[in-house]
Amino acid sequence: xxxxxxxGIVLRVLMLVGYPIVALIAMxxxxxxxxxSYPYRAFVLVLALVIIVMSIRARGAGQIxxxxxxxxxxxxxxxxxxxxxAEIVGxxxxxxxxxxxxxxxxxxxxxxxxxxxxxxxFGLWTIIGGTIAVVLALAGYYLGLAYNPxxxxxxxxxxxxFEGLNPISLGHTAGMVAICSVFLLIETRRRLLTxxxxxxxxxxxxxxxxxxxxxxxxLALGISLGWFFLARVRRLLYIAPVILLLPFFMSEDNxxxxxxxxxxxxxxxxxxxxxxxxxxxxxxxxxxxxxxxLGAHYRDPSLGVGDYPHNLFIEVAMALGLAGIGMLGTMxxxxxxxxxxxxxxxxxxxxxxLIQQFVAVSLxxxxxxxxxxxxxxxxxxxxxxxxxxxxxxxxSRNRSQEMVGAAHEGCRPVRTVLKCPIDLDxxxxxxxx
Numbered sequence: 566x567x568x569x570x571x572x573g574i575v576l577r578v579l580m581l582v583g584y585p586i587v588a589l590i591a592m593x594x595x596x597x598x599x600x601x602s603y604p605y606r607a608f609v610l611v612l613a614l615v616i617i618v619m620s621i622r623a624r625g626a627g628q629i630x631x632x633x634x635x636x637x638x639x640x641x642x643x644x645x646x647x648x649x650x651a652e653i654v655g656x657x658x659x660x661x662x663x664x665x666x667x668x669x670x671x672x673x674x675x676x677x678x679x680x681x682x683x684x685x686x687f688g689l690w691t692i693i694g695g696t697i698a699v700v701l702a703l704a705g706y707y708l709g710l711a712y713n714p715x716x717x718x719x720x721x722x723x724x725x726x727f728e729g730l731n732p733i734s735l736g737h738t739a740g741m742v743a744i745c746s747v748f749l750l751i752e753t754r755r756r757l758l759t760x761x762x763x764x765x766x767x768x769x770x771x772x773x774x775x776x777x778x779x780x781x782x783x784l785a786l787g788i789s790l791g792w793f794f795l796a797r798v799r800r801l802l803y804i805a806p807v808i809l810l811l812p813f814f815m816s817e818d819n820x821x822x823x824x825x826x827x828x829x830x831x832x833x834x835x836x837x838x839x840x841x842x843x844x845x846x847x848x849x850x851x852x853x854x855x856x857x858x859l860g861a862h863y864r865d866p867s868l869g870v871g872d873y874p875h876n877l878f879i880e881v882a883m884a885l886g887l888a889g890i891g892m893l894g895t896m897x898x899x900x901x902x903x904x905x906x907x908x909x910x911x912x913x914x915x916x917x918x919l920i921q922q923f924v925a926v927s928l929x930x931x932x933x934x935x936x937x938x939x940x941x942x943x944x945x946x947x948x949x950x951x952x953x954x955x956x957x958x959x960x961s962r963n964r965s966q967e968m969v970g971a972a973h974e975g976c977r978p979v980r981t982v983l984k985c986p987i988d989l990d991x992x993x994x995x996x997x998x
Contacts, residue, residue: 566681566682566686567623567624567625567681568619569616569619569620569623569625569626569677569678570625570677570678570680570681570682572612572615572616572619572677573616573673573674573677573678573682574677574682574686574687574690575612575690576609576612576613576616576670576673576674576677577674577687577940578687578690578691578694579609579612579694580609580670580674580936580937580940581691581694581695581738581741581918581937581940582691582694582695582698582738582741582742583605583609583694584602584605584734585698585702585730585734585735585738586694586697586698586701587601587602587605588601588602588727588729588730589698589701589702589705589727589730590701591729592705592710592712592727592728592729592730593701593705593710597729598728598729598730602729606665606666609666609670610665610669610670612673613669613670613672613673613674614669614673616673616674616676616677617669617672617673617676620673620676620677620678625678625680625681626676626677626678627675627676627677627678627679627680627947628675628678628947629672629675629676629947630675630896630943630946630947632892632895632896632899632946633671633675633896633939633942633943633946634672635892636889636892636893636896637667637668637671639885639888639889639892640663640863640884640885640889640932640933641660641663641664641668643860643862643863643884643885644656644659644660644663644863644933645660647862647863647864648660651862651866653862653863653864653866654866654870655864655870656863656864659863659864659931659933660933662933662934663932663933663934666933666934666936667932667933667934667935667936667939670936670940671936671939671940671943674940674943674944675943675944675947678947679912679944679947679948680949680951684748684752684912684913684914684915685749685752685753687914687915688745688748688749688914689745689749691741691742691745692742692745692746692749692763692766695738695739695741695742695745695770696742696766696769696770698735698738698739698742699738699739699742699766699769699770699773700769702725702727702730702735702739702773702776703769703772703773703776705727706725706776710727711725711726711727712726712727712728713726723778723824723827723828724777724778724779725773725776725777725778726777732777732778732779732782733777733779733781733782733929733930735773735777735782736773736774736777736778736779736781736782736783736786737781737782737785737921737922737925737937739769739770739771739773739774739777739782740770740774740782740785740786740789740921741918741921742766742767742769742770743766743767743770743771743774743786743790744786744789744790744793744914744917744918744921745914745918746763746764746766746767746770747763747767747790747793748793748913748914748917749763750763750764750767750803751800751803752913752914771786772821774786775821775822775824775825776821778824778825778828780828780829780928781924781925781928781929782925783825783829784924784928785921785922785924785925785928786921788920788921788924789917789918789920789921789924790917792916792917792920793913793917796909796913841872842874842875844868845865845868845872845873845874845875846874846875846876846879848865848867848868848874849865849874849876849879849880849882849883850879850882850883852865852883853879853882853883853886856886857886857887858886858887858888859885859886859888860882860883860884860885860886860888860889861883861884861886862883862884863880863883863884863932863933865883873931875928875929875930876926876927876928876929877893877926877927877930877931877932877935877938878890878893878926878927880931880932881893881932884932896942896946897923897942899946900919900942900945900946903945903946903948904916904919904945906950907950908945908948911948911950911951912948915941915944915945916945918937918941919938919941919942919944919945922935922937922938922941922942923938925937925938926938
């Protein structure tokens with residue numbers, strides 16, 4: 566594997582699980598999360614720029630999807646307009662965050678490419694980084710370092726979070742660890758020791774998702790793993806032991822499960838956070854209906870700085886109108902087609918993580934902070950099948966010419982083996998006798 570590919574893997578792992586590690590380390594050090602997050606973001610930016618420069622002359626560098634680049638440019642123009650002309654509070658920070666955290670690393674990830682990169686290596690490094698965050702979070706939970714700004718609220722009092730790391734980000738990070746561990750358990754050859762390691766990683770990550778107790782990460786994990794198991798029927802055999810253990814976990818004495826059930830069974834009217842989201846979504850839809858072509862603003866000025874629709878597609882409609890919805894919808898449809906044709910077969914782990922992030926941005930998050938979603942989406946858009954489909958050969962006259970043409974195009978001619986309907990050995994024995 567080339568140096569460019571290795572740096573690309575490091576960059577993608579940092580985009581997925583890097584920030585939770587930094588936030589938790591800052592919490593243990595007793596520092597504000599920004600004291601470490603700013604140097605960390607600068608490091609990721611420099612790494613992305615290095616990859617982009619290296620890819621200029623590197624062989625096998627990936628391509629940049631033109632539609633994704635156009636979407637980034639249009640949304641960047643929206644943020645600049647809201648910053649310089651509409652003077653919406655927070656637009657300048659959103660623009661800086663969008664360029665540094667989303668655009669530059671995503672472009673570098675596309676340039677690094679996927680050729681020669683297998684899911685096992687990527688999954689292993691994601692497990693290593695994500696498990697560090699999971700272990701730090703669980704240790705902080707048992708040491709009593711968890712932070713809960715809604716301590717007096719009965720509804721949100723059972724969510725694990727830390728200062729600088731909200732339960733949604735923590736839950737999605739742990740969900741990635743669970744997905745990668747399940748993939749390596751099922752799809753790779755392993756020894757007893759690695760089986761135990763991956764199995765423990767699944768358990769620790771699942772417990773962390775339940776302790777975070779956010780609807781989005783739980784639903785994203787369940788839907789993405791459902792896709793992973795249903796994509797190949799033989800994977801369903803691995804669910805049997807889990808189904809047998811469900812009665813134990815679903816018992817009334819299990820407070821962890823009871824908290825999750827209580828959160829999902831509670832209505833939206835009893836949830837303050839859900840009520841704020843619904844208000845923000847209604848305002849975003851109204852803004853889209855008022856300015857349906859080019860959009861109205863990146864964030865409703867009547868709301869606080871931290872209030873946004875918590876649905877990336879509604880937010881795109883509000884910010885960019887039909888133009889943005891058309892670009893994003895086209896990218897999602899194209900990636901869905903590629904996933905059904907070859908991406909899910911050649912990169913099942915990345916496909917599963919993309920589904921997780923698709924559910925995640927549908928329930929929470931913002932455009933200017935969805936680095937994991939755009940990174941995985943653009944990887945799917947720019948990926949090419951490792952084996953090109955064979956061309957249909959014509960008659961015997963043109964067959965040699967077409968095979969030469971396929972060789973010049975870099976495609977290997979497919980050898981067709983014809984099965985003889987006559988048993989030649991048996992025929993020879995009869996003729997001799």
